[in-house]
Amino acid sequence: MGKAEAEQLHQIVIVGGGAGGLELATKLGDSLGRKGKAEITLIDKSKTHVWKPLLHEIAAGSMNPEKHELVYLAQAHWHHFKFRLGSMDSLDRAKKEISIAPNYDEDGVEVIPRRTIKYDTLVIAVGSTTNDFGVKGAREHSIALDTQDQAEKFHRRLHNALLRAQTQADPVQAGQLEVVIVGAGATGVELSAELHNTTRELAAYGLDKIDPDRDVHISLIEASERVLPALPSKLSNSVDLELRKLRVHLYMGERVTEVTSKGVQTHSGRFIPSALVVWAAGIKAPDFLREINGLETNRINQLLVKPTLQTTLDDNVFAFGDCAACPWVGHGENITVPPRAQSAHQQASMLVKSLKQRVAGKTDLPEFKYRDYGSLVNLGSYTTVGNLMGALSGSSLFIEGLIARTMYQSLYKLHLMALHGFWSMALQTLARMIAKRTESHVKLH
Structure with missing residues (x-):
């Protein structure tokens, strides 16, 4: 297919190669792309994909990311879509084009210049990032687990802390091998359990000066009164019991007010010494989405969408997953679909049908009805x-x-x-x- 012929095809641009965006690009590529009915382009700031619910395992060291990575370029080649490396940072709805920021290597040298990409249908699926709520020192002295790079960075720091403790002449100091996790949602509790196991595994591989039960401590801080506050209390109570068996220190009803290089301060005056802090409390959509080119967003930057997953002010722009505030049909006003992997999976499946209909010229699109499993x-x-x-x-x-x-x-x-x-x-x-x-x-x- 020539360039001019390809440009005449319906251009579907998907921004964000997370679970939902990548599944959507793959399925559309296998259908519309393979049959030459539309050109599908996926844009992401990373070269590889790892399923986000696995990031806590990468951080703890219980999973080798190289064995679970998917290379976007290879997936695009096999499934009849295009992949473009970069980060969207602006939108021009009048021209129906997005702007991709320049890409730099690790030495700060520009690899790919700024460019624009035209669309007929734009799908934004950029997920969410950790929300530190502006807490003093959180950005400087804690690590979020939004990306594979962040998860690997935390693992390196953990591994180096254990090596340092093994080789130093002095005994392990208070907080030296303390890991503080802020936020007792699913990521926080899963990471705490994984760390309990992997620190003991690591110590068994020749780190004979470290006694995990004596030297390695894991603390979980949550502003609510229980772990997993968004889930049923029976599930929360069961997880609480298991974590206490593992001797994870639980600080419930404690709100973090400051993070420093030496530890975490809470509103009650408690100070927990720690050199390793993970921030896993709260989410927000990426900041660049805030009122992007006039589109409606909420207080955490999520794009407001209709049940069809089209943005409220532009039917040519769709959004789904964590970056979209989608009405939860049948659950009253102002109740939106929860930001979970199952939500993005269900929305991607519906959008495959919706975009096929749109390419075929149909305007009556299905509405999303979330099923909580x-x-x-x-x-x-x-x-x-x-x-x-x-x-x-x-x-x-x-x-x-x-x-x-x-x-x-x-x-x-x-x-x-x-x-x-x-x-x-x-x-x-x-x-x-x-x-x-x-x-x-x-x-x-």
Whole structure:
């Protein structure tokens, strides 16, 4: 297909290669792109994709990211869409084009200059970032887990802290091997359990001067009165019990007021010494979305969308996932779909149908109806707990142990199936099971 011929095709531009955006680009590429009915372009600021719910495992060192990365360029080649590296930073709705910021290498040398990309249909799926609420020192002295780079950065700091403690002449000081996690949502509690396991695994590999039970401490701080405040209390209570068994220090009802290089200060006057702080409390959409080219946003920068997932002021611009405030149909006014991986997956599936209809010239698009299938929380090698929502009764069923763990793992398998198909997912799973027999259970560098 020539350049002029390609430019005449309907241009679908998807910004954000997270779980939802990548699944949408793959499915549209396999249908519209392969048949030459539309040109699909995916834009992301990273060269590779890792499923975001796995980032806490990368941070703890229980997962090697190189074995779970997907290279966007390869996926685009195999599934009939284009990939462009870069970060969107502005929008011109009148010209129907977006602007991509220049890309620089690690030495600050410009690799890709600023450029614009035309669209007929724009889909914004840039996800969310951690919201530090402007707490003093949070940005300078804590690490969020929004990206693979951040997760790997935290792991390096953790590993270096253990090596330093092993080789120093003095005993381990207070706070030297203390990890403070701010926010007891799913990311916070899952990270605390993973860290409990991996720090003990790391210590077993020759770090004989470190006693994990004596020297390594993990603290979880939450402004609400219980862990997992957004989930049912039965699930919260079960996770609370498991974390206390692991001797994770829980500080509930404590609001962080300052983070320093030496630790965390709370509103009650408590100071927790720590050299390693993870900020996992609250989310917001990226700042560049705030009232971008006149589009409506809420207080956390989410784009306001209609049930069709079209933005309220422009039917040519769609948004979904964590960066969109989508009405939760049937749950009253001002109630929006929760920012979860299952939400983005369901929305991507609907948008595949919607955009096919749009390319075909139809304007009557389906409306998104979110189905809450429940929540699962994985505490590493210790246990998994969750609640499943009854589709007919509306009630929830509490599950734990092997059944819950199998269902948790199946969520990742469904994501892989959406990207690669069943047989590729099955072969990847088998290969990883075989490789585990000859690998360490924790990343050692």
